[in-house]
Amino acid sequence: MSVLVTGAGAMASIGSGVDEVFDALCEGRSGLAELRGFDRERYRARHAYEIDDRPEPGADEPYRATRWLLRVVEEAARQAGIDRDLRDVPVLVGTGLRELRSAELGWRDGADFSVDRLHFGTALRERFGTVQSYTFSNACSASLHALALGADMLHAGEADHVIVAGVDTLTESMHGLLDRVHMEPPRQVQPFDRDRKGVLMGEGAAAVVLRRESADETGTSLGRLRAVSVNCDAHHVTAPDAAGITEAVRSAHDQAGVKPVDIDLVMLHGTGTLLNDETEATAISAAFGSDADVPLMTALKSMTGHTSGGSGLLSLIVALRAMATGRVPATVGLREPVPEADRFRFVRDEALHAPGLTLAQVDAFGFGGVNTVAIVERTDA
Numbered sequence: 001m002s003v004l005v006t007g008a009g010a011m012a013s014i015g016s017g018v019d020e021v022f023d024a025l026c027e028g029r030s031g032l033a034e035l036r037g038f039d040r041e042r043y044r045a046r047h048a049y050e051i052d053d054r055p056e057p058g059a060d061e062p063y064r065a066t067r068w069l070l071r072v073v074e075e076a077a078r079q080a081g082i083d084r085d086l087r088d089v090p091v092l093v094g095t096g097l098r099e100l101r102s103a104e105l106g107w108r109d110g111a112d113f114s115v116d117r118l119h120f121g122t123a124l125r126e127r128f129g130t131v132q133s134y135t136f137s138n139a140c141s142a143s144l145h146a147l148a149l150g151a152d153m154l155h156a157g158e159a160d161h162v163i164v165a166g167v168d169t170l171t172e173s174m175h176g177l178l179d180r181v182h183m184e185p186p187r188q189v190q191p192f193d194r195d196r197k198g199v200l201m202g203e204g205a206a207a208v209v210l211r212r213e214s215a216d217e218t219g220t221s222l223g224r225l226r227a228v229s230v231n232c233d234a235h236h237v238t239a240p241d242a243a244g245i246t247e248a249v250r251s252a253h254d255q256a257g258v259k260p261v262d263i264d265l266v267m268l269h270g271t272g273t274l275l276n277d278e279t280e281a282t283a284i285s286a287a288f289g290s291d292a293d294v295p296l297m298t299a300l301k302s303m304t305g306h307t308s309g310g311s312g313l314l315s316l317i318v319a320l321r322a323m324a325t326g327r328v329p330a331t332v333g334l335r336e337p338v339p340e341a342d343r344f345r346f347v348r349d350e351a352l353h354a355p356g357l358t359l360a361q362v363d364a365f366g367f368g369g370v371n372t373v374a375i376v377e378r379t380d381a
Contacts, residue, residue, distance in 0.1 A: 002213035003151050004221040004379070006161075007080030008317045009072030012204035012304045013049040017075060021314075022321045025329035026351040030303045031202065032188055037101075038172045045178065045185035048170055049202030049305025062102035062111050065169040066123045068205035069093065073128070073165055080209035082161060086128040090159050092150050093120050093135045094142030094166040096308035101171045120167075139366030140269070141230075142166060142309035143206065144316070144374055148228035154212050165207035166310030175201060189306065190333040191270030191299035192277045192341050199271045202305025206313040223320040226359075226375040227255035233369035240276050240365055245283035248371035249361070253287075256375040258359060260288040263295045263375075265322060265360040267315035270299025270331070271306055280363065281340035295361070296354060298347040302332040312364025316374055319360035323378040326355035 011017065013031025014024035031049040037060040040046040051068070054060060073091065074084075082089060099118050106113030116122050121133035138145045143166025150162040178199065179185065186197035210225065229252035233244025253260065269280055285292045300315055301307075307314060322328045330347045337346060362374040 003154055003210050003225040004213045005208050005223045005225060005320060006211055006221050007076040007078070007209035008222055008320070009075030009207040010205070010314055010317050011051065011068055011072060012307060012314065013051050013202055014303060018317060018321065022318060025300060025303055025318060026327050028303070028330060028332055028350055030332060031305065037170060043176065043179045045182065045200060047187060048175065048200050050170055051203045060105055062105050062113050063099065063117065064101065065099055065167050066117065066120060069120055069165055069167045070123060070127050072205045072207040073163055076163060076207040076209050080161070082209060084128060086163070087131050089161045089163055090132040090153060091124050091130050091163045091165065092146040093133065094146035094309045094313070095135060095137055096139050096142060096168045097171055097174065098135060098137060100173070101169045104172055138370050139368065140306070140308055140311060141364040141366035141370045141372040143313035144228060144362065144364040144372035145230055145370065147313065147374060148230045148372065150210050151225055151228060154210060160211060162210045163207060164210060164313065165205065166313040167205035168308035168310055169203050170201050186272070188333055189272040189301050191268065191272045191302050191331055192281065192337050192346070193334050194336045194338055196272045196274070196277065199273050199306050202301070202307045204304060204307035204310050204314055206310050206317055208313065208317065221379050223323065224377040224379050226258070226377050227252050229255060229373045231371050233371065235369045238367050240279040241369055242279050242282040242286065244369050245280060245365060245371050246286045248373045249283060249287035252361065252373035252375050258375065260291040261294055263359055263361050264357040265319060265328060266295045266297045267319050267360060267362045268297055268299040269363040269365050270301050272301060278338055278340050280365070281338060281344070285340065285343065293343045293345055295345065296328055296347055296352065297344045298329055299331045300329065302334065312362060312372060315364070316362045316376060319362055319376055323357045323360060326353055326357065328352045328354050
């Protein structure tokens, strides 16, 4: 049984709505700006990729992640033609930190915050009547992990439609942690560049509607989900493992029934950190072998920052739009690739016109060695 993507919603520092986000990426617009939500003078790294929706600079407010989640779920459901009453539609949300920023504001500033709002199910039930909602906190691979579980629910016949989403907001504790990890503060995210300094966080949310594909299919869709591979190599608390990532990529290809040479586009995880990019490049080279120079490759975090739990799903939506439009966003700021990625066909400098793309791979890897790789296909080819 095949699974179709019938609706999508997205927002990030570069725009609100799938079309606006995708157009901004293709135009090479970055969401990088000075920190807006808290006192930047306390940190060495004073920039991030934040959504500019606070009441005023420096004045933060709770429940921003929840607000974005509801917005992208509504956008995706509307496009899929699902009624606003989602009581029969399970909603699976992948996230890194849930509403931790709201908890920070409640604890430090006395902002109005209720613990039951840490679970997104409360707001989903109030807005859409959602009965089944699940939150998965699996770091940077969370939304693709949720995607795999959503596809499993359809395969098991537990639902006719499933909504899968991912969301994360910038927290002061995470920004402060990263500020101390880097030897010198990065000024931007430069995936796979030899002079990259590290990662900066970004804010964003994404959602897709999945449904089972029937034998007499006549409706339209955004694309077909061929496979989602998930493993946990448990190599290290934070450090990635090339062997575990290689296994996840090969498993995704096997599940989808494709070979590396069949892949037209790879949406790389590409965090811009000193270890992760080299490890991902090593793993991709191992999994693709002599075909590592075949697919186009790009990394969105160069313009959105690291949107954490929602990053994988955002890349998947962009992959679907790239295949539909023949436009592939560039990896901004990539001047000289790391040696491990010398053979890759990076899209650099500006978006590439590439008609005829039919098959894409999407990477997302998280702390603890939770590796996820999705394969999506264009359905109008």
